[in-house]
Amino acid sequence: xxxxxxxxxxxxxxxxxxxxxxxxxxxxxxxxxxxxxxxxxxxxxxxxxxxxxxxxxxxxxxxxxxxxxxxxxxxxxxxxxxxxxxxxxxxxxxxxxxxxxxxxxxxxxxxxxxx
Amino acid sequence: xxxxxxxxxxxxxxxxxxxxxxxxxxxxxxxxxxxxxxxxxxxxxxxxxxxxxxxxxxxxxxxxxxxxxxxxxxxxxxxxxxxxxxxxxxxxxxxxxxxxxxxxxxxxxx
Numbered sequence: 184x185x186x187x188x189x190x191x192x193x194x195x196x197x198x199x200x201x202x203x204x205x206x207x208x209x210x211x212x213x214x215x216x217x218x219x220x221x222x223x224x225x226x227x228x229x230x231x232x233x234x235x236x237x238x239x240x241x242x243x244x245x246x247x248x249x250x251x252x253x254x255x256x257x258x259x260x261x262x263x264x265x266x267x268x269x270x271x272x273x274x275x276x277x278x279x280x281x282x283x284x285x286x287x288x289x290x291x292x293x294x295x296x297x298x
Numbered sequence: 299x300x301x302x303x304x305x306x307x308x309x310x311x312x313x314x315x316x317x318x319x320x321x322x323x324x325x326x327x328x329x330x331x332x333x334x335x336x337x338x339x340x341x342x343x344x345x346x347x348x349x350x351x352x353x354x355x356x357x358x359x360x361x362x363x364x365x366x367x368x369x370x371x372x373x374x375x376x377x378x379x380x381x382x383x384x385x386x387x388x389x390x391x392x393x394x395x396x397x398x399x400x401x402x403x404x405x406x407x408x
Contacts, residue, residue, distance in 0.1 A: 216396075225384055225398035226341070239395065271339050275396075286331050286346035287396055292339050 186210055187290035189274050195296045198264060204293045206257040206274030215257040216287065217249060218273040226273055232257060233279055264297045271295075304385060304399035311375050311406045319370040319402050321385035329388035330361055331396070332370050336381045344370070344383075375406045 187208045196202050206215065214233045218226035231239035232251040246268075248260040257274055271294050275287040301324035311317055321330075332344040345352050345359040347368065352359055356375075361368040372379055382401040 220339075225386075225401055228395045231395065241395075273341060285329075286343060288343060289333075289341040292341070294339065 187274055187276055187288050189272075189290035189293050191293060192291065193294050193296075195298060196261070196264065197298050198266075200264075201260070201262045203261065204259040204272055204274075204295075206259075206276075206290055207255055208276040208288070209255055210276065210278075210288070211254075212276035212278050212288075213254060214277045214279040215251060216275040216277075217257070217259050218275065218289075220271040220273060220292070222270075230259075261295075264295075266297050269295055269297045302385060302387060302397050302399040304383075304402050306402060307400065308403045309405070311404065313375060313377060313406055313408050315375050315406075316371070316373045317375060317404070319372070319383050319404075321368045321370070321399055323366045323368075323387060326363060326366065328363075330368055331386050332359055332368070333384045333386065334379075334381055335384065335401070336378075341384075372404075375404075377406045377408055380404055380406045 190205045216231050217229040219229055220226040228241050229243045230249045235251045235254055246263050250258040271292045273292045274290045277287045278285045303322045305320050328348055330348050331346050334342045334344055347359045347361045349361050349363045356373045358371045382403050384398050384401045386396045386398040388396050
């Protein structure tokens with residue numbers, strides 16, 4: 184799914200650094216998602232934004248801070264991460280409707296390594 | 299919560315062989331997706347198939363919602379089919395999350 188673009192593709196950072204992951208889609212989707220995926224595991228939901236408002240936070244530690252500046256962009260701000268936060272971070276988007284359950288489209292992910 | 303179970307957990311095929319991957323659900327299906335995650339981590343949408351049958355080239359999928367399962371068929375497998383296949387379904391309600399199965403690791407050998 185190349186219609187959801189994530190940058191950077193790879194990120195190495197120290198535990199005291201501050202960095203951001205970015206996600207962009209131009210499909211007119213109004214729901215956007217962050218997932219975390221550890222090796223040999225399925226993706227796990229972190230956050231859901233619907234119409235630019237945070238609608239689901241799956242009890243994610245505060246060192247991860249999501250932001251949705253507009254309907255096409257989703258950021259994940261990182262601060263004081265731990266080595267166990269090293270993972271593949273996936274962004275997804277979908278159309279939204281109260282009675283329609285529509286597919287999610289995923290970006291290629293950012294592979295994050297914490298030193 | 300919703301259970302999504304996939305089988306078999308691992309599968310090794312010789313190039314050219316056919317295979318069937320299964321996904322079972324603990325409750326009724328109204329939204330189901332099949333994904334292929336390649337060795338580089340890209341999660342690729344294969345099918346959105348809450349019911350019925352769809353085909354795309356060598357791949358096809360069938361979901362029998364009343365019996366709570368979905369099948370992914372791969373015919374004439376190629377080495378590029380290797381990777382992990384996930385099925386996922388979405389809970390009812392707006393903004394609900396996608397629940398993934400644990401995945402099926404497929405290795406296609408030349």
